[in-house]
Amino acid sequence: MIFKLWFLLLLLFLSIFGKAQEAVKGKTADSLAEAKTSTTNISEVIIQSAPRKMKLNEGNLVLSVAGNKDFKTSTHLLDVLRKTPGVTVDQEDGIFIGGRITPAVFIDGKPVVMSNQELQAYLRSLSPEMVESVEVNTNPSSKYDAEFKGIIDIKLKKNVSLGLKASYNGNIYVNKFNYRENAFNISYHTGRVTYNLQTGYNEGISTYRYHALQRLTNTNIMRTQTYQEDAGKVYNFQAGADFKLNDKNRLGINLRGNFRNNDRIRNGSLYTTDKTETQLVLNTASENPTDYSQDNYGMTADYSFQNKGFKLAFLGNYLSVKNKQNDDFINRDRTNTEVLSYWKSDLVNKIGIYTAQIDASQKIKETDIEAGLKYSHSDTNNNIRYDTLSVANQFVFDPSRSNVFSYKEKIWAGYLAYRQKIGDFQINAGLRFENTNSISNAITVDSVVSRNYLKWLPSLSASYTFNKSSEFSLSYSRKITRPAFSQLNPFRFYFSPLNYWIGNPYLLPSFTSQIKATYRYKNWITSFTAGKEKDVMTRYPLYNPETNVLEYLGTNLPYRNFAVLETSFPVRITKWWNITSQISGYYNYEFRPYLDEVFALNIYNYEVRVNQVFSLPKGFTVNVFGAYESKTGNSLYIIKPRYTVDVSVQKAWFDNKLNTKIGINNLFDSYDQRLEFRHKQIMDNRFTHWWDSSRLVFSLSYNMGSSKYQVKETQKTEEENRAR
Structure with missing residues (x-):
């Protein structure tokens, strides 16, 4: 169909x-x-430069969105980010910049207070015309949390009309199954107070496939097949009020909730033959049904005071997350349906986060001085119990897999920043401290890891504007990346009966120092970033040739060197045909000790993305977007090349109140991820991940009401980013 x-x-x-x-x-x-009245020859064909859609802000790319023809057919802001230079959106809607950095997402200069899934749903609820611009910051200064190695700042359109405003956004994704997204936003502005309510309901089925081929040490050949259907329902709401107490004081309060239920069915098989592939050795089938739920509650309160050049702001945040998951792992012999093994798991995970921060700034002529202080407290508790079917046909407690794990973390942070502008030259300097006190306790295995450390993190940048057409900037920063809670948790998370990963409570934070240079000439923007990361957090495979079990374990690598070269330029071929091209080159060198050896390779790869927009008669707009990623990987794995093509058509109706779009994402179903282990003497393994990203998409949005007052967005902390 x-x-x-x-x-x-x-x-x-x-x-x-x-x-x-x-x-x-x-x-x-x-x-x-x-023209024949004056000449009979065409002397040249002129390709005109597109109107200026891109500029720099202290070395950061700023891309106009509303009114930009490049994004007219984009369904939502995630589609916009997919076409934004320097930004990558993967098959699961994960957002990356600089090749592998997961950025913090800001709204109007402040991070949003949402889980990863909520953030994705929120970005899908924003149409391109609701967004003024997107700023991509790949080298944030010391003013920002040290965890933020990159920032995407989304500036919403500012309008202050009084009255009621409402909008509806709906999307349908069609593949083997379909998935539906619905978002309704309403706000009411009285002049002094703005009330806002946002509700959403998403539901549908997504699919995933995994294929692996492994040549075992005994020369047998094992094939793994996994097919997964994930039926999910998500309900969410946000309600808040923004009070303008007077011209100098304002107060905001926001409450939110997000409730998610997923029923997952995962079926797999292990098919093993001898090296000639003629003699069957093993043929088993696995079933892994899962019932998962997540309940989020959050509250944000913020206050600001502004008088002439002085500004004071306070932000308080509370977040509560509760995850529950029940799994069954059933393994059968496919030849006679005999149950070979059967175990159950019962997981409860609770996370509580409290944060408070205060910021002050003073402007003195062309100089800005800023300072801030922040405190955060995070508490996570995990309890997973496994029960295994015994020979007596009864389930008994399995202590080898079960565990109780808790993690507590307190962070005190502060910064001092200075900005000075002298004519066309501007300099920024900052210094940040972060003191971290953490305790991880794997209670079942009696393992306690306590850490207390203070780190100083400087930043420095300078920029110079030559004229309206060209400018240059240079920046330096040092960052810290703490392990996410899931990376520390020493539980087994199964992909298949013989494949799982385990967290490592002994992981250390990593530290990154990098420099970035950016140059703009008209619409052509080029940037170069180079740096070094120490104590790199990563996973590595450990294969047991006797049991054929493949574990993925967490560790810290000594260091890695990296560099990124990016350039982008829009060109207008004709009045109805615009092209924006993006070319990125990456370099990565990992020093990786592994199984008593050291593997260190220079890895080079590149990406090319081309976005073509055709403005056709009767208000139709057609978009063709193509992307190609060359072969890449790391010291252990090769990642094969892949490409994707998207086609979409847009049309507005009723004075632009109704907007309809239809398109096909990943037209040729060519965006699966294929990996191969490099070192065959250790393990000969290759596998493929496939997601149902090849979809037919229908989108409809409708705007109601007269007011266009911009509701203030709530904020997200560094700790909430890590609570995934």
Whole structure:
């Protein structure tokens, strides 16, 4: 069915494009007829530069969104980010910059207070016309939390009309199954107070496949197949009020809740033959049904005072997360359906986060001085119990897999920042301290790890504007990355009966020092980043040739060196055809001790992305987006090349109140991820991850009401980013 829909959509595109060509030919013929009165020769074809859509802000790319033709067919802001230079959005809607950095997402200069899943849903609820610009900061200063190695700052359109405003956004994704997203936003502005409410309901089924081929040490060949269907329902709400007490004081309060339920069915098989692939050795089937739920509650209160050049701001945050998951792991012999093993798991995970921060700034002519202080307290408790089916056909407690784990963390942080502008030259300097006190306790195995450390993190940047067409900036920063709670948790998380990963409570934080240079000439922006990361947190495979079990364990690598070169430039071919090209080159060198050896390779790779926009008659806009990623990897794995092509059509109705879009993402179903272990003398293993990202997409948005007052967004802390 979906192929028929794809075919119909392509026919529609060709039909519209054909009409556009006829219209252009008609206009061209008229123009040539007029031109013949003065000349009979065409001396040249002029390719015009596109209007300025990109600029720099202290060395950071700022990209206009609202009114930008490049994003007219984009369904939501995640689609915009997918086409933004320097930003990558993967198959699971994870956002990355600089190749492998997960950025903090800011709204109007402040981080949003949402879980990863909530953030993705929120970004899908924002249409491109609701967003003024996107700023990509790949080298944040000491003013920001040291955890933020990158920031994407989304500036929403600012309007202050009084009255009621409401909007609805709905999206449908169609593959083998379908997934539906619904978001309703309403705000009411009285002049002194703005009330806002946002509700959402998403539900549907997504699928995933995993294939692996492994040549075992005894020369047997094992094939692993996994198929997963994930049926999910998500309910969420946010309610808040923004009080303008007077011209100098304002107060904001926000409450939110997010409730998620997932029923997952995962079926797999292990098929093992001898090296000739003629003699069957093992043929088993596995079933892994899962019932998962997550309940989030959050509250944010903020206050600000501003008088002339002085500003004072306070922010308080509370977040509560509760996860529950029940799994069954059933393994059978496929030849006679005999149950080979059967175990159950019962997981309860609770996270509580409290934060408070105060910031003050004073402007003196062309100088700004800022200072801030922050305290955060995080508490996570995990209890997972495994029960195994015994020979007596009864489930008994399994202490080898079960564990109780708690993690507590307190952070005191502060910063001092200085900014000075002298004509066309600007300099920024900052110094941040962060004192971390943490205790991880794996109660079942009686392992306690306590740490208390203070780190100083400087930053420095300078920028110079030569003229309206060109500018240059240079910056330096030092960052800290603490392990996420899931990386510390010493539980087994199973992918298959013979494949799982385990957290490491002994992981150390990593530290990154980097420099970045950026140059803009008109619409052409080029940046170069280079740096070194110490105590790199990563996972490594450990294969047991006797049991054929493959574990993924966490560790710290001594260091890695990296560099990123990025350039982007838009070009207008004609009035109805715009192209934006992005080219990125990456270098990575990991010093990786592994199994009594050291593996260190220079890895080079590149990405090319081309976004084409056709403005056609009768208000239709067609977008064709293509991306290619070359072969890459690390010291242990090779990641094969891949590419994707997206096609979409947009049309607005009723004075732009109704907006409809239809498109196909990953048209050729070519964006799976294929990996291969480099060192065959250790392990000959290759595997593929496939997600149902090849989808037919229908989108509808409708705006109601007269007010366009921008509701203030709530904030997200560094600790909440790590509570995933």
